[in-house]
Amino acid sequence: MRIVPLTPAIGAELHGLNIGSMNASDFPAVRSAWLRHKVLFLPGQSLDLEGLERFSRRFGELVQLPYIRPVEGHPEVIRVLKEAHETDMGVFGGEWHSDFSFLPAPPSASILYSVETPPSGGDTLWVDMSLAWKRLPESDRRLLAGATAVHTGKPYGVSHAPEESTRFKGSIVMERDNPEADRETRHPAVCRHPETGEQMLFVNPTYTTRIEGPDGIVGTRFLEKLYAHCVRPEFACRWRWQPGVVAIWDNRNTMHYAVNDYDGQRREMLRTAIRGEPPVAVPA
């Protein structure tokens, strides 16, 4: 196996591993590269649905995701699809977010497998929320340490959510009004990574509706500055897809963004998520 970092901060390609024929003894190296680089890309794979499920289960138990109708017969797999004729609309994941942060125990990892990709466009970006926390000015860190972030899965309608006209619709069938996912969930704004011990910001503009600090609700201007800081290019990597790539990201210390710039082209991905644990605050 050969690991090629994409940036010093986040993201690495892993070459020399065929997922279809990998052994259990190959897995520890994959897992430690994933924890180290936060997003791992394995090009040159050829997987069917069962193969994707099998590989995903190596990372933990699969979860059935709220709101999105899964692939028939595969309740833990969703198809992220935009057809060529689906133009002038939002895409799934087309705003900065960490997956399902509104759940009491958000996924620890998400896995995306590219089936069909546009010749150009449809890239995905990730940012490293541990580095973003590390590089935050001391006064902002003081304000956020010990703060609580309120998340809701009823994202469309909160201040940073896309306008109605640009929201995702189309090939992914969304089943809204899920009382369990719609309710508010509170997580620490700054968490300790359960495996690496790193500290990280755990907030995102899609699902975090407000942050409650020691002196009350953190203002909108502060949040805008905070999110602008988190998505600085120094903390980011950008992946240009081709078919047959498996990406695995750590959902606890990253946010990601699917770029919606490929109208007129078809893009199809399959996706799974791994059960996580309730986020834990950094010790005071």
Ligand code: SIN
């Ligand atoms: C997502 O999981 O948010 C979508 C990512 C993508 O389609 O690139």
